[in-house]
Amino acid sequence: MKRVTSGENPTVKRFLKVIGRPERSAPAQGQMEGIALAEGPRVLEMALRAGIRPTHALVTAEFASRRENSLLVDTLLDRGTYVVVVEGKALKRLSQTVTPQGIIALCRVKASALSPLPEEPVVCVDGVQDPGNMGTIIRVVDAAGFSRVVVLKGSVNPYNPKSIRASAGSIFNVEISFGEVEEVVEIANSEGRVVVGTDLKGDMDLYEYMPAGRELVVFGNETAGISQAIRAQAKVLLRIPLYGKAESLNVAASAAVLLYEWRRRMQGAKP
Known part of the structure; x- marks a missing residue:
């Protein structure tokens, strides 16, 4: 490891x-x-487990000296990562968090080709703007056992540092593809998939719909919802029932409710 003190x-x-x-x-359209x-030991460990090889890493001397961190640092060195020890104030300048976690790395990543889509429901994000929401949706997809997120043009980049942090490293476990509405819908139709939109005033209750297992389910913008282009192509518009006084659910919360319900249905649980 090399130790540096200069920001130059x-x-x-x-x-x-x-x-x-x-x-x-970052990868993009x-x-x-x-x-x-990738910032923080947990996110970096997720990247390593997914087979990602960080090219460069910055660590503080304090972080590197802790016994619980030695395995992570040694793994980076073994995989050929160029590790540099910097002062805490230097890392704070680079950190995307209020309280830096002592390590930050650059990872070379590759988006997945749009076609073919995996033989399972595929999540599509349409105009999601908040990186926290994007990262949380990716984390939900990973946690619910699905493998692909398609990001439509006009959405925040999922490799935004805030999105990566919100995903808690799940972005390295999930395939990310980019596409435009027409292209994505054409592929979905050619593969015999049902395009399912999500909408506060959808024509079908989430709990009335039985997933076939090959849907393209689209979650829309935080304010405007799914685009008119998607709305025109969707065969079904699903709504999540609200039982209290809240007017709506956050898009990431909606994704969690829907995907876990679909996972439950697909595993044969009774509705």
């Missing part, structure tokens, strides 16, 4: 460049490969 170090500058324009470096920022 080339590795530190590399991090600053990615942090300054994270979505320019029309850009299959890129760099993602």
Whole structure:
């Protein structure tokens, strides 16, 4: 490991460049490969378990000296990661959190080709703008045992550092694809999938619908919901019933309710 004290170090500058324009470096529409920022030991461990090899890592001396962190640092070194020890104030300058966790890394990641889609329900996000919501949806997809998220043009980039943090590392377990509405719907139709929209005033209650197991289910913008283009193509518009006084559910909460209900149904549980 190399120890540096200057913010002018080339590795530190590399991090600053990615942090300054994270979505320019990350995979996106029309850009299959890129760099993602992984911060904190838990997120980084998830990346390593998923087979991701970080190219560069910055750690504080305090972090590296703790026995519980030695295995993580050794694993990074064994996998060829260029590890640099920096001062705490330098890492704080780079950190995306109020309280830095002592380690931050750059990971080379690759988006998945849009087609073919996996033989299971596939989640599609349509205009989701909040990176926290994006990351939480990805985490829910992972936790519910599904494997693909399709990100439509106009949505926040899932490799935004805040999205990665909100996913708690699940973004490294889930396949991410990018596409435009027409392209995604065409692929879904060619594969015999049902395009299912989610809407506060949908024509069918979530608990009345029995998933076939090959749906493309679309979650929309936090304010406007699914786009008119998706609405026009959806064969079903599902609503989640509200029993209290709340007017709606957050989009990530809606994804959790729907996907866990579908998982329960697909495993043969009685409604």
